[in-house]
Amino acid sequence: MILGIDSGSSAVKVATEQGVSSFPSCLGEWRERNLSSTFGKDDMEFEYQGEKGFAGTLAKYESEFLRQMMGSTKAHEDAKIRTLIAVHRYGGPQNEIVVGQPIIQHNDHEKQKIKDMLRGQHTITVNGVTKTFNINRVEVAAEGGAVYWALNTKAPLIRIIDIGSGTVNYATIEAGRYIDKDSSSLEYGAESTKSQNVNSMVESIIAQTSKKWRKEDVVLIAGGMAEEVQNLVSSYYKEAKAIKVPYVENGQIDFAHPVYANALAFLNIARGLYCV
Structure with missing residues (x-):
């Protein structure tokens, strides 16, 4: 499956052939809760490589040490977890993706670090559902x-x-x-x-x-x-x-909010790279 994934520090935006989606980028520590409230469809508990945590709206409201890592590069663990959660939610067993990197750090060294951290087989559990999938190919586009x-x-x-x-x-x-x-x-x-x-x-x-x-x-x-x-x-x-980017959802042409512009661009680039 091909995906365009814009793993922003506020929200992760995803574009697939089925349309566009997003969820909050918040990550935080996991803990046992005495009162288990529900905050929305983007409440997430995850486990990856022995680390457990809250993500999305659940992290926003229930983690003491909330993190939304920002900066001029996406070559870091938080961006990796956000991207893997996106593939868990919207991808398949075999995936080919395009992700973004700020222009100021869009160089071969940083791009290779992102490719190396994402490419390969991953097993991640989100809300009790464990999935193992492959990210076979990764390319890194310039945001904006x-x-x-x-x-x-x-x-x-x-x-x-x-x-x-x-x-x-x-x-x-x-x-x-x-x-x-x-x-x-x-x-x-x-x-x-x-x-x-x-x-x-x-x-x-x-x-x-x-x-x-x-x-x-x-x-x-x-x-x-x-x-x-x-x-x-x-x-x-x-x-x-x-800008409003045209895209197809449920067979109908629509125009996405500008927040999805990068994710849709990444999807278009992925089509050109992988659909040959």
Whole structure:
């Protein structure tokens, strides 16, 4: 089965041929509970390689030591567990996946670390159901920039701003090629700072990107806050708009919320890589 998995620090977004789904990225310690309340469909207890823990909404409400690891790389154990839970929930016995990595650390060394930690056979138990599956192939795409490959566009120059919870990726694609000098990551995001001043965050993004980008450029905004910040971004970049990626669910074409833009892009890349 092919999957596009965006293992963000706020939510894990998954795209398959059946559609898109997500669950909270929260992880935390496991413990015996005297009062076993239910908090939602994303309550999860997991066990992997001898480690037991809570995940999703159960971790959010019942773990004392909640962790939602952020940063400029996804080459860490938390991202691995989030991804394996995603495959447990939405994958099959044999899987081929594409995952993401912030642009600032999208280099061969970090990408190989991610491939090595995910590729192979895994056994993980989620909510009492144990599954053993293989991840046969893994590729690592650039977060934000990959969104271009989910679009049907003939625009010669596309700028993309991808506002995540832990990082902001900004990318430039011209004639179907990355322009590295006009692309990078900002090491803050919608949930990674003490200040939650959205206006100031957008002003900072514009201050950085406008060093290379022009006001009249086509700018597409991805991420969970895309619709919220569209007007703020378009006050400078006149052609800025929140992106909605087309996808098929239950045989019908729909347009996904911008939060799924990376996951759907990863799925499209996976189709090109694996469906041959």
